[in-house]
Every structure is written in C-alpha cells, then in structure tokens.
Amino acid sequence: MSNNTRVRELRVERRTDGAYADTPTPRLSWTVESDVPGWWQAGAEVRLDGEHVARLDTDESHFVPWPFDALAPHARHTLEVRVTGTDGGTSPWSAPVALRSTFLADGEWTAPFVGLAEPPAPATPGLLRTELDLGGEVASATLYASAHGVYQVEINGQDVDDAVLKPGWTAYQHRLVHEATDVTALLRPGANAVGVRLAGGWWTESYGFHGEARPFYGEQPAVAVQLHVVLTDGTTRVLTTGPDWRGAVAGPVTASGIYAGERIDARRALPGWSLPGFDDSAWSPVRADDDAVVPEPALAEPVRRIDELGVQDVITTPSGRTVLDFGQNLVGRLRVRVSGEAGQVITLRHAEVLEHGELGVRPLRHAEATDRLVLSGGQDVFEPEFTFHGFRYAEVDGWPGRLDLATAREAVTAVVISSDMRRTGWFECSDERVDRLHENVVWGMRGNFVSLPTDCPQRDERLGWTGDIQVFGPTASYLYDSDAFLASWLRDVAAEQAARDGVCPVVVPFVLPFGSQPAAAWGDAATVVPTTLLERFADRRALAEQYPSMRAWADVLVGLSGERLLWEGMFQFGDWLDPDAPPDDPAGAKTDPDIVASAYVVRSLQLVTAAAREVGDDEAAARYGDLTERARQAWVREYTTPSGRVVSDAQTAYALAIAFDLVDDATRARMGDRLAWLVRRAGYRIGTGFVGTPIVQDALTSTGHADVAARLLLQTGVPSWLYAVTMGATTVWERWDSMLPDGSINPGEMTSFNHYAFGAVADWLHRTVAGLAPGTPGYRRLRVAPVPIVGLDHATTRFESPYGTAEAGWAARDGQVVVHAVVPPNTRAEVLLPGGERLEVGAGPHEWTVPDPRTRPAPAPVTLGSTLGEVADDAEAYALVQATVEELAGRRTSALRSLREWTDQRTLEEELTRLAPAARERVGAALEVLSSRRGSRS
Known part of the structure; x- marks a missing residue:
C-alpha cells in the first residue's frame, strides 16, 4: 500500500x-x-x-x-x-x-401552496406558521419546501439553513425546484413549531421596459412545505402545508421587491413567533393556491452570503449628501447596526457609480434600489432579506447623528451574495492592469450568477439573457464550477423552447412582452451552453438531457433559413454594442446582422452534429452534418470574395469566419491577415460587440497574429478592455464606454457597470496566454500551449479541474521563456511549446526552457513625417500622440476622433492639420523628446 x-x-x-x-x-x-x-x-x-x-x-x-x-x-x-x-x-x-x-418518489409531493388569506396589497410579505407534536425521539428529518416567491423556514426559532432568496428563479409556470434540508438537529420530542417568512421576490415582480412593466407570474406569494420525519422507533411522520396553517401580515419586513428594495420596521419584531406555544389566535387561516407544477429537487447550489466588505470611504457629495463607498462594485445588500429614536427612518439608495460627485442613479432606470429601515428605539441590526442590489456606493439619509468613516466602518457592512459555486480558476500576470481586468470578470460573474445567469444586477432588468451566457459560458466554467448552475438553467431553456415550438427566447425565464422571436447568438445558447458543459465538465448527462432542445433549435434555424440556408432579413440583435454603434442604437454594428445570423446557423448545426455523434444518433449526425456543410458553403458563397474579404469588412465578420471554421485554410490565413490589418487601422482598438469580442483574440492568435492580439489586450484608450480599468472599474461594463472620459455616464438609455459579456476575453487569457485548455472533455487530457505575448513578462493560470489542480504558465527572462505546467493525477497533457516543439507528459510538475520567440525590433524614430500606421505600430509613440492631442483638443471633443484610420497612406502631420500649427509643433516636440530618451537608453 x-x-x-x-x-x-x-x-x-x-x-x-x-x-x-x-x-x-x-x-x-x-x-x-x-x-x-x-x-x-x-x-x-x-x-x-x-x-x-x-x-x-x-x-x-x-x-x-x-x-x-x-x-x-x-x-x-x-x-x-x-x-x-x-x-x-x-x-x-x-x-x-x-x-x-434529495428527490421524492413519484406522487409523494402532496404539499399545497399556501399564503396569506386576505393580503392588503399586491406582493404583501408575511409570516406563516403551524405546530406539531412528534412524541418520540427524532432519528432523521428532511424539509422539502418551495415557493411562489422567496422564503425562509424556521423550526423552533432557528433558520433551517443559510441559503437566501430560496428557491431562486426558474421558469415557474413550467418548472419549480424544492430544497431538501436536513433538519434533524432542529426538532425535538414533543411540541415543535414551523414558521415561514415569505415575500414576493421574482414571482410578484413586474417585468418590462420604458415604464410599462407588468406582473407576469402572480400577485401574491405562497409557500409549500413538506417535512418528512423518521422517529427512532421507525415511525414516519409527514407534515405539509395545509388549512391548519395560520398566517399574518406581521414581522419587520413590510414591503419588498427585487427592483424596489425593502422596507424593514424594527418595531414590528415578533419574538417567539416560530416557537411552540406562540399565541396565533389573532392570525388568519391561510389561503391555498393551485399549481399543477410538481417541484423537482434543486440541481444547483443555492444563493448564499459569500463575502463581506467594509466601508472604504465616506463621501460628502457636492449637494451635501452622504455616500458610502465600499471600493468594489458588488451584488448584495447592507447590514446596518444602529440605534436611534423609535420610528426614525434611515434610507439607503444604491448605485454602481458616481457622476460628477453625486450618486449615479440614471442607469437604474425604473429600479428604485432603495431600502428603508425604521428604528425600534433600541439597538437594531438590519439586513434586507428578500431583495438585492448591484452597487459600490450607497447614499444614506436619516442617519441618527454624524456618520463619519469610523462610525460607518463599525456600523455598516456590505454583504455579498451569489449562487454558492466553488471557485476553480485563477490567473495572474506581470501587468497589474490585466490582473485587475481578470478580477473584474470574476466580480461580474459573482454578481450576475444569482440563481440564474443574468445580464446585469442593478437596474429594472436582471434577466437571463441567453446571448450573454452563450458567449460567457466558457469563462464561467473555468472561474467557478458552474456545471450544476448551468445544467439547472438549461432545463428552463428546454421548457421555454417546448412552449414555443423550439424557439429559444432571448431571456430565460421568459417574462417579457417581446423577445419570443428567434435571434441569432441569443437563441444559440440552446446549442452552445450544453456543448460547453460537455467540453469543460464532461457532463454527458446534461448534453443528453438537452439534446432534444438542441435539435429543436437547429430545426428552427433550418426552417428560418430555407432552401438557401441563409438567415436573412429578420429581427436580429447582431453584433450588439459594437463600439461604433450610436448610444441610442446598440444594434447598429459594422457587421451586417445577416452575416452574423447565417454564421450562427452553421455554428449551431456544427454543434448539433457533434452532439448527435456523442449520444450515438448516427442518423441525425449524418443529416445535420450535411446541413452544416451546405450552410457553410452558402455563407462563403454569399458573403465572401475570392480574395478572402467579407462583404462586411469588419473585425467581427472575420472573427466569425475564423472561429467558426467557415472557410478553408488558405482563406482563413488571408482573413487572419485582414483582421489584423483592420485592428491596426483602428489604432489597435477593439471594434467588436457581444458577438465578436469573445472570439476576436482567438481569431488573431490562431492565424499567427499574437502580437496584434497583445496590442489589443493592452490598449487603454476607449474602446478597449483596459479603458474601464484605467477609469477605476471593478467589474466589466456593458458598453465599452459606459462612462465617458470626462466622468459622465454614457448618454444611452441603456448602460450598466456590471455586465460580464465583454469579460469573455478571460477565457483566452486562460487557454492561450497562460496556455491551459481542455484537450478532451472535462480536462481528462489537457492542452498546455502558452503563447507569450509582447508586453507581458509572465503569465500563470491555476485551475481546479475535475481531476485535481492543474497549472500552466510561462516567464520570460534573458532571451528565454521558461514554461511550467502541473498535470493532475490520472490525466495527461499534450504540450505545445513556444517555437513549435510538441510532446506529451503525464501527471506531475514539469518545466521547459526555450528561446523567447517574441521579436522586439528596436523602435525607429517617429516624427510628424511618419505614417499613421508607423505611429500605431509603436505603442509608446502612439500613446504619446494620443495623450498630447487629447490634452490639446480636450477630452470630450478630442480631435483624435478623426484619427480613425491608422494606415500607411497618410502621415501624422497631414492628419494633424485640423489642429492649430502650435499644436502640431507640440506633438512634434513631444516625439523629439521620445526619440532623445530612447537614444539615451541605447
């Protein structure tokens, strides 16, 4: 042994x-x-x-x-x-x-949903209770419970667990989930009491935009409880909700909404209400609600409190208001410890940013995001229970006494909530800005993985947009073990599709008055996300379960694209939030939406073909394989030229062709060159939206343009990944310029400072820059292939794979690159070293030293006579020109907006003719100083 x-x-x-x-x-x-x-x-x-x-x-x-x-x-x-x-x-x-x-036998769920009998208003929070006498000693007890709304159960005065916002949000009309909590330790022989705190949550929320939100599921919350008890003598007792339960509009929570926030009146605390012997004679019998949906066991981890952050600063705004800064954009709520006069109200309003020194609430749209705390007159501790907010800042009004930094740190804590998945992926490199970008991606995922994958956590939306998770799924699957979370959500996807003849809607659960029509890259979540679970977790059960859903979406696409197999002329989001799209038209992208849609026809058919092979459906694999090739040829025939151009000559168009394998190898190489040229022409600034951003770096790197991908990653001008970092962002933004350089919020009606879609670049950091990727499903075989990029000195990633800790990375020094890897037991790794050497290794730590493949030619002098392309190629000179012109022209109306085509056909001096002669002289002088400094270095 x-x-x-x-x-x-x-x-x-x-x-x-x-x-x-x-x-x-x-x-x-x-x-x-x-x-x-x-x-x-x-x-x-x-x-x-x-x-x-x-x-x-x-x-x-x-x-x-x-x-x-x-x-x-x-x-x-x-x-x-x-x-x-x-x-x-x-x-x-x-x-x-x-x-x-955690499952029940068929027919075993018998608990009806019950709620307050005569609530005075919609979405009324309340308390429900009952008592039971168990007689003997308890051997084991399990609580099964679900709700139309959100709830917590108390047994004999104690919460049954530490989960919050139970049972989460599913497509309630199709699918409910129940908890299965071990409550053995909470029960005792003789009298016991069970109580439920209940609020409306997502069930009673109103959904929609432009002030026209409407309730979707129901007007009042309800709960179903089934307590299964086994006594030491073998006797089984089952308690369920029913007409013997009693309820009351009671307890501290007097109003609660996901978007509105919560009102808590500490004067209404009701000690002992969930203990045996409490006098509930003034309470009313409960009402019973019908629901044919039988709850199923929860697949995924519940939402929990996962972290706490203290106050970092107390700000007095120009208008004299008091704002707390927690230093990090987060999702959760505030825990407040305070004493003051009975009836005094403290108001907390939450937002992600400040605008000109004041709380920036315009991006919240119709979400009030406000909690109100009514003091009891004694020592109170408040924490909203049935709501959450996306915020970094909280404006405080009505605080008793002075709220300085010392008091705030003692009295106020930000409680971070998220679905309680295990962290599995990390990345670090030599550039602290890139590390901050990666950390922003992590925080964005935490905040938007609250029961389901949402687009944003702060405004009157917070919906399960399918396009966002479709592009972010690979990143999510690396950062956290999100297999259970996504597999659960995919059941809702399948249910919503079944109700719409196979169409995967743009949000799941679907609660909007629009958006049931098919949309490329959004509906394709039905095929992409199950494939991600196979690739990253080897979850063949999830793939098999979703296979009918995948086929249904593919069949929708075949029907929409017709004989030509081109999806054209219909509604599309397209390359949503292309940086050149106007603030009021986020779909106004450079890449034609038909090009995007028809590319996704090919992509989904590819994935369904592979899924059919995986599940052993050879007949379907042959059919969808033939459709894939026909659709691919149609795309090439319709949208490309013989020389390898795409009719939408934009970054996303080429990235799609390369990443989705739409073209042959020779054309792929030419398209890679064209993509690199387009990125250079843009001054190495990003030119993609939701569709192109997750794949543009892979498209560049895989076609031999890692140097261009590096410049794109390390760009700090707007638009770029690091622009938000330079502006102090602590999560990923929805728009590349959600905040403008002058500190004002983007004028568009829609902007968020916590959206993870553009954070999908982190997957490229893991797989390519640090070099750790799955070689076969679930990382049974790893692929270690780091690509050292100019601008970084080292990069490392660590991943808790299904087989154990894996690691890969590199460090450059003295003209060499040292590559390291840790391969978990029971796996092997295919290694591709910089320079091209291939080898295979088994479990254990490994290290190799190879010549540094990166070239760093000595910079040529840059003058006013240099072409714009030459300036763009010189990162230091490019940054200097940008900074100087911005200083001369003003940050808001920068003349650099005219410098959009950094090519070799115009000189810098020609382009700067729009500036005054003295300004051009300033730029020339700055370049002379740069050349002189470089000369002294050499």
Missing part, C-alpha cells in the same frame, strides 16, 4: 456544497493526490455504509456511473472510495462522505 497516494475529495453528482443525490443513480467523482510521477488509475473501489463494496475496473474518476442499487427517496448513506494505480499501489479509503437523496 502506498502512503503517497490518497483520495483528496469524493463528490456526488454536480453540486459542490455537499453530497446530494437529485437522482436515484448519481454519478461519483473523486480527485487523487499522488507524488508518483505519471500516476494513472487502474481501478477503484467504492464502499457504501462501510460494508457494501463495488469494485470498478475503470481508469475513470469523474462522473463514474453509480455502482449500487438505485437510491430510495429520503436515503442517507456514507460513501468512501479508494484507488489503485498502474504502479500497483492502493490508497487508503477516503474520508467518508454523508450522502443524502
């Missing part, structure tokens, strides 16, 4: 916060630690309840099929695993894991 190999972790199904079986046959996964070089599993044993052992003749350790009889509902077991390597050594048994079934 080897003491150097052990099982580090044993997991059940997808969730990362415990061993929960939402199916009778859950898959098992384990990770191994070993100091044996190249360790590979030869077999494994799984032990159930310390006595039943299943011997597995397999080298697989991720999503291994359940090796025992199917689990029963309410089951509780322990699991252990040990592994044997090809070296002959066998590990000790792993630490036992407590497994619980």
